[in-house]
Amino acid sequence: MIDTRRRILDTAERLFGEQGYSTTSLRQIITTAEVNVAAVHYHFGSKEDLLDAIVLRKAGPVTAARLDLLDRAEAAAAPDPPCVDLILESFLLPTADVAQNNPAFALLMGRMLTEGMMPRIVEKHFQETAKRYVEAFARALPNLPREELLWRFHFMIGAMAHTICGSPTLRQIDSNCDFPTRMRRLVTFLAAAFRAPAENQPCDVR
Amino acid sequence: MIDTRRRILDTAERLFGEQGYSTTSLRQIITTAEVNVAAVHYHFGSKEDLLDAIVLRKAGPVTAARLDLLDRAEAAAAPDPPCVDLILESFLLPTADVAQNNPAFALLMGRMLTEGMMPRIVEKHFQETAKRYVEAFARALPNLPREELLWRFHFMIGAMAHTICGSPTLRQIDSNCDFPTRMRRLVTFLAAAFRAPAENQPCDVR
DNA sequence: GTCTATACTGAGATAGAC
């Protein structure tokens, strides 16, 4: 079949998201997708490279959407830097969009950001964007020491990843679990956090 | 040998932390610990139950330290509730202690909080403590809607877990990577975040 | 260029001898 490759990608994306990467076997994928065992190795090389291809297919649009929103925010605020709320929105909302339309993949992406197992892939796809955002935050928060800013960026990634994943700590939360709403809550939360003065540091208003 | 069980526990704790849970095979553990393959199944039942036992051994003291610090903070502030900074410290510092003394186990714990694979274990050991803390935060932030509070608690867990894990996003951060310092930065960050007014909500001063 | 069949190694798990 001509669409073997795509069928493997679609099936694996769904199963990885639903069950996790290590829990899902290639044999389950190829059975569900109705292809042969060797097909996945022919098309992708290995299980890890299959995951890589899945991420690649979706990460591109997300990154593009992020940078586009960031560009607009910067253009609108010029010559001043945009405020942290807008920077945060441009970073978080594209993720919420993908998550809303494709919950299984959202789970997978959230896990990848935290599962220490595949830093190679994460690094490849997110490191450049991360640098661009660190610069944007630095301009919006000029009084914040560089090191403090990098840590805060790191805290943000953790909160975002965990929010995408769902998780057991919030079984009690009954309503409003759609991703855009979550992300709006997260923006409010993180904006205040980023604006907090560093310890023994003057307050910073943007 | 009488200490077979302990040798398995120690070895597995170290290897799981260093390499991750799924990456580490039982065979590697039993080779390193110099015990037989079947010993782990005899003493623990399965690989997952072994992980469970490892967590159990360390989670108890951490939980105890947390609740002790929280009790003290509440007693000192009575009849008022303690401020969010102190609540956050009581939650985060015991984790930093363990992480500082046993980095490998810290990695493991951080991963467990995020790897969707073992929610059963996480839930068992952390759910009760979580409820206690949600109540403490609720008293410190009486104007915050319940649902918003639960989400913020969730964001906090994500930031904490990711901070314990290390991660690729902060290769650039060169100094001050010890856990207590990280956690103090995190307390500042999260305190401001928790105190942020909910959207269309009056500000809240504690 | 694609796909199939099949074999290889190593994983976790289990039954039963001692």
Added chain:
DNA sequence: GTCTATCTCAGTATAGAC
């Protein structure tokens, strides 16, 4: 309690059919 042998299933590699 401990160890050996063995089972099933995982990911991977390759030879060859179409």
